[in-house]
Amino acid sequence: MAIALRTLDDGAWISVNDSRQVSVSDVWTLSRGVFCECEPAYVLLEGFFGTGVDGSVVVADAVGQCLECGTRDSIDRLPVGRIVDGEFKPYGPEGIQSTVDPGAGAVRQT
Amino acid sequence: MPSDVEEWKEELYGTDIRAEMERFAEEGWEAIPDDEHDAWFERFKWYGLYHQRAGQESYFMMRIGPPGGVLEPGQFRRIVEIADEYSRGPTDNPVFGNGWLDVTTRQAIQLHWIRIEDVPDIWDELEEVGLSTVQACGDSWRNIVGCPVAGKDKHEHVDADWLATELHDTYKENEAHSNLPRKWKVSVTGCDEGCGQGDINDLAFEPAEKEVDGETVTGYNVRVGGGLSRNEPRFARDIDVFATPERAVDVAGGISALFRDNGDRDNRYNARIKFLVDEWGPEKLRETLQEEYVDFELHTAGEDLRDSYSYNAGEADGKHDHVGVHEQVDGDYYVGLNVLVGRIGVDEGYELADAAEEHGSGEVRLTQRQNIIFTDVPEENLEDLRSEPVLEHYSPDPHPLQRGSIACTGTEFCSLSIVETKNRQVRYARWLVDNVELPEGVEDFHIHLSGCTASCAQPQIADVSLRGMKTRKDGEPVEALDIGLGGGLGEDPQFASWVGERVPADEVPGAIANLLENFAAARNDESQSFREFVADRDDDELAELIEPEETDYEDPFMHNTKRTWYPYAEDDDMDASPAPAKADGTPLPSDD
Ligand SMILES: [Zn+2]
Numbered sequence: 001m002a003i004a005l006r007t008l009d010d011g012a013w014i015s016v017n018d019s020r021q022v023s024v025s026d027v028w029t030l031s032r033g034v035f036c037e038c039e040p041a042y043v044l045l046e047g048f049f050g051t052g053v054d055g056s057v058v059v060a061d062a063v064g065q066c067l068e069c070g071t072r073d074s075i076d077r078l079p080v081g082r083i084v085d086g087e088f089k090p091y092g093p094e095g096i097q098s099t100v101d102p103g104a105g106a107v108r109q110t
Numbered sequence: 111m112p113s114d115v116e117e118w119k120e121e122l123y124g125t126d127i128r129a130e131m132e133r134f135a136e137e138g139w140e141a142i143p144d145d146e147h148d149a150w151f152e153r154f155k156w157y158g159l160y161h162q163r164a165g166q167e168s169y170f171m172m173r174i175g176p177p178g179g180v181l182e183p184g185q186f187r188r189i190v191e192i193a194d195e196y197s198r199g200p201t202d203n204p205v206f207g208n209g210w211l212d213v214t215t216r217q218a219i220q221l222h223w224i225r226i227e228d229v230p231d232i233w234d235e236l237e238e239v240g241l242s243t244v245q246a247c248g249d250s251w252r253n254i255v256g257c258p259v260a261g262k263d264k265h266e267h268v269d270a271d272w273l274a275t276e277l278h279d280t281y282k283e284n285e286a287h288s289n290l291p292r293k294w295k296v297s298v299t300g301c302d303e304g305c306g307q308g309d310i311n312d313l314a315f316e317p318a319e320k321e322v323d324g325e326t327v328t329g330y331n332v333r334v335g336g337g338l339s340r341n342e343p344r345f346a347r348d349i350d351v352f353a354t355p356e357r358a359v360d361v362a363g364g365i366s367a368l369f370r371d372n373g374d375r376d377n378r379y380n381a382r383i384k385f386l387v388d389e390w391g392p393e394k395l396r397e398t399l400q401e402e403y404v405d406f407e408l409h410t411a412g413e414d415l416r417d418s419y420s421y422n423a424g425e426a427d428g429k430h431d432h433v434g435v436h437e438q439v440d441g442d443y444y445v446g447l448n449v450l451v452g453r454i455g456v457d458e459g460y461e462l463a464d465a466a467e468e469h470g471s472g473e474v475r476l477t478q479r480q481n482i483i484f485t486d487v488p489e490e491n492l493e494d495l496r497s498e499p500v501l502e503h504y505s506p507d508p509h510p511l512q513r514g515s516i517a518c519t520g521t522e523f524c525s526l527s528i529v530e531t532k533n534r535q536v537r538y539a540r541w542l543v544d545n546v547e548l549p550e551g552v553e554d555f556h557i558h559l560s561g562c563t564a565s566c567a568q569p570q571i572a573d574v575s576l577r578g579m580k581t582r583k584d585g586e587p588v589e590a591l592d593i594g595l596g597g598g599l600g601e602d603p604q605f606a607s608w609v610g611e612r613v614p615a616d617e618v619p620g621a622i623a624n625l626l627e628n629f630a631a632a633r634n635d636e637s638q639s640f641r642e643f644v645a646d647r648d649d650d651e652l653a654e655l656i657e658p659e660e661t662d663y664e665d666p667f668m669h670n671t672k673r674t675w676y677p678y679a680e681d682d683d684m685d686a687s688p689a690p691a692k693a694d695g696t697p698l699p700s701d702d
Pocket of ligand 1: 066068069070071
């Protein structure tokens with residue numbers, strides 16, 4: 001089944017199949033190096049500017065800021081959930097995400 | 111590749127949307143196909159309807175945009191009646207109750223909790239008195255802002271009301287200009303105080319004079335590409351064009367068409383004309399306008415009045431807002447009333463409508479500082495007007511710290527916002543009034559609170575700029591604010607420097623109190639304004655003056671208000687949301 005994925009309303013949220021699934025203003029926990037040198041980094045996502053799928057994983061491009069060191073930057077292909085049997089299952093922002101492959105962006109660890 | 115939004119617009123946009131909305135209204139919320147929600151809600155914006163945030167599905171914000179903020183006699187009352195009948199939520203707001211209207215920073219009115227089923231009736235009631243929701247949101251000509259006292263003002267050089275209305279009549283519901291790459295914000299200033307705030311608009315007309323064929327003509331200079339959003343604030347750039355009022359209409363159409371054809375439709379984040387001006391520069395924009403979009407020779411810029419601009423300008427002499435009692439050119443008075451964070455409850459709305467009719471002409475005008483103005487009050491009525499009980503709260507003579515407060519919609523309804531704003535700003539203002547002694551001579555002090563970088567509360571142009579953030583406190587993420595200082599308009603507009611970052615929201619009132627105390631102690635003398643004081647110091651010095659601290663101020667919104675369905679509900683959990691609902695409020699099942 002085809003998945004309709006898009007960011008809308010100035011990057012306020014990610015829509016999956018016309019339903020608002022991932023919102024800005026959550027704090028995501030990322031491991032060192034994914035976004036900045038903090039371990040872990042608590043990153044407030046302020047806006048999404050792109051979204052896509054990697055296999056069954058929904059990923060997002062976002063701008064955010066680290067709440068500890070203040071780094072403000074963009075992050076590419078952050079996994080925000082999975083498609084299971086055509087349904088979107090969001091990842092919690094609290095679970096730590098780390099990078100395994102620089103080309104693939106952050107990958108879910110927990 | 112064009113964005114999804116562009117494809118939807120290509121398919122159906124502009125006035126064609128109305129019949130579809132009427133059909134959905136007739137058949138009910140559930141008639142909007144689930145897999146077409148995104149497309150329809152994007153289109154609804156063109157008719158002033160904006161789907162509220164997650165947890166509030168099936169409820170809409172409705173925006174009504176009167177050009178220049180002028181509500182003719184009867185129009186304000188009608189909006190209050192509509193708010194009373196249709197703008198009622200499933201639960202109360204602890205400060206504002208249930209049923210209110212919000213005056214916005216672009217001289218429009220916003221109503222919340224609107225149902226699609228009610229929209230055609232609301233349109234009928236609005237149109238009966240000459241009001242409309244057309245193009246209040248969406249990718250086209252938004253409400254045209256301008257001097258709210260145009261036609262009445264002693265400071266007026268050219269009649270901004272004429273041009274604002276002419277632009278509205280010419281370009282609203284105009285096929286050639288109804289589908290632009292992005293929103294299109296136009297401002298018309300006619301006075302020497304700069305109250306149209308042209309510098310922060312996509313297209314600005316500013317009063318000017320020019321020698322043409324040996325005669326001095328009055329008209330407008332033109333600036334293009336201002337805007338505050340997305341951490342990319344720009345002041346509008348001077349494109350070296352003067353236009354008479356009549357020609358200004360053609361120049362506006364030419365620039366709108368230039369934007370239509372050249373704005374970035376592949377990337378919405380790069381679509382506003384401010385980015386095109388960055389790329390092209392003002393000279394190329396002028397050249398293209400001259401060669402391809404107008405059929406007459408453009409004049410070079412005339413002499414402007416910017417050196418006397420005082421509106422929201424910090425140190426300058428002159429009016430910084432329209433609050434208070436001011437004489438009109440015809441000898442009557444206009445009376446500007448402070449509306450804290452722009453929100454007016456319906457009961458008070460009726461009282462205000464009564465007062466405007468009894469003591470003035472009944473006309474109510476909206477300002478870009480979220481306040482309202484009664485016009486045409488004869489001198490002999492001023493005392494009676496002042497003694498109306500409703501003016502105790504909506505005061506022509508408010509405390510400066512309430513007078514200067516602006517707040518956007520925030521997480522109460524908005525998808526983009528990071529923090530709660532309006533209730534918080536009311537609490538801030540009350541605490542500051544009770545706990546802070548204003549430094550000598552400070553009569554205007556502007557505090558703008560915006561929930562995010564979209565900057566709807568215009569945070570970068572305030573004495574104290576507050577912008578929604580998060581931080582971690584005691585191991586938990588909490589709502590926080592960045593604190594900026596020293597922004598303002600005027601002859602030389604300046605954006606705030608963000609010198610305090612991620613300050614927990616409950617420490618912000620303490621920070622402002624300490625800042626004002628430090629300002630009073632360290633300024634050169636009592637004639638030095640706050641903006642001058644800030645301009646004299648570098649960011650590190652300023653950062654030290656803020657000193658955030660907890661005080662007896664209590665903030666009930668420190669948790670993630672965005673994760674609630676409504677931050678003030680008794681059970682605010684997303685799962686407890688009554689939305690989406692049928693028109694009568696019965697909840698519908700949803701996986702949204
Ligand atoms: Zn960091």
